[in-house]
Amino acid sequence: MAFRHELQAKYPDWGNAPVRSFGNLDAGLLIVGLAPGMKGANRTGRPFTGDYAGDLLYSTLLKFGFAQGTYRADPNDGLHLVGCRIANAVRCLPPENKPLPIEFTACRPFLQAELAMMPNLKVILALGKGAHDQILRALTVRPAGSYPFIHSRLHALPTGLHLADSYHCSRYNTNTGRLTTEMFHDVFEKIRHVLK
Template identity: 50%
Template sequence: MAGVTPERLEDLYRELAACRRCERLVAWREEVGRKKRRAFRAETYWARPVPGFGDPNARLLIFGLAPGAHGSNRTGRMFTGDASGDFLYPALWRAGLASRPRSERPGDGLELRGAYITAAVRCAPPGNKPTRAEFAACSAWTARELALLPELRVYLALGRLAHDALLEHHGLVKARFPFAHGAEHALPDGRVLLDSYHVSRQNTQTGRLTAAMFDEVLARAKALAELA
């Protein structure tokens, strides 16, 4: 698609970083950052909306729920700074989708290959539970971000809420596309929605989602996206 460049994504990120649309989320993300800085007097929290990142020519979208209060809300990069990222990035590296098995913050040298990571909500929500209004408000950012990724073929939804947000983005009836780990759904636009349990500490430490299970889903996502 002509005119879709990394620079256009960077423009979107700058605009996103200034978003203050959801009062509850703005208050929470900033309160978390202030309290932690006062407690430790060391690290500055990002405490703003967290942009997506990855390959502008990505065929695979990895779609999460929202930043963690002391993970992405601290670092400014999706799925970094907490246990979710400690599980996700080694898996992406094993699958050949990441240049290294660990990411800690933007600019740390990690690059994604054929993949792009973002989330349904860009600000850390209290209790990791965005409201329906917050999902709806952030859906405008989803629409703009995905419009700048024209090569996408496969959506990998991490968890039911991310799955539902992608269906809403496409205006699809949820009952026709039930969530299940490993489920595949052919979408009307020709893309495929693939599901996985979320890579949260709760799921990975209890064994609900194992490394082998997630590796299998990533392998299927690569095959569907025709990534070598």
Template identity: 55%
Template sequence: MPSFGDPGARLLVVGLAPGRRGANRTGRVFTGDGSGVLLFAALARHGLSTGRYGGDADDGLRLCGCMITNAVRCLPPGNRPAAAEIAACRGHLAARIRALPELAAILTLGRVAHDSTLRALGAAPAALPFAHGAEGRLGTVTVFASYHCSRYNVNTRRLTPEMFDALFLRIRDALAG
């Protein structure tokens, strides 16, 4: 699954893997399933997209200063990646990070994306333990952690739009500074 967004991105959002009913079906990360609803709405509210999210890859949505990718590039068996698959895809994530010369911040969605991103940056997960709202600087990049914006996390209110917006405000401040 290719990344989606602005090649001059200052913010990279890292998810887990393509969803079976979402990105694997539509061809665009976080598109076509419940995970994209909260994410794309937040990106719009914070000026990181233009157009309107319509749930398919042809909806005209564009990201501005932002790119979205996944820690795992292919649909995992049982919709849950194994450790070996996560490790095998880490080189792709590291390459994506290196290919963004203006990158200043990374938002990781969920523990797997968070830990894989830290490893792709050459750090151990203990350097910035996962917790919603965790923030830390690794080299020239500030990493922000969030619960994944899955329908389950949203429906159970583990992650609310208000929690997500509060994190995006901190990201916006980091990008401005």
């Protein structure tokens, strides 16, 4: 909280507030990231908007028909999602981009409410292990160890939902080659197949 107030004073024209989810509740796909990025969603108020991760994510959503319009890293760019919604496990920017257990616990009810309000949900895409773990906790899936985080793995959960895993589309992962555009697209190919 103190960190957010510090940023509000330093950057008064930024959002610096809890970031709401983006997309319709009737979507079949929910994408869950870890937390808002400082110069991305924390600044713009829209998930994955204004940072490198958003460039890769939104271009991929456009390619696979989960978005329409033009992504310009601006929440007023007119881009809208199709059959897809985007949320974060933690709704506020954490210091050093590393959420603490207390932040996950405090924000879990928001993720649980999100899941409960999506009647057509079939697939949840976890961007990174942190999001993967929080999704399993939000769904109270046990034993969680039966569903390990593995890039491009698609888990059939006992809830009837599918959990898809991807390395986070951060600049760090793409610059180091841990995640390539082709690897990211492969995950969406699998998701598309489940949603048919």
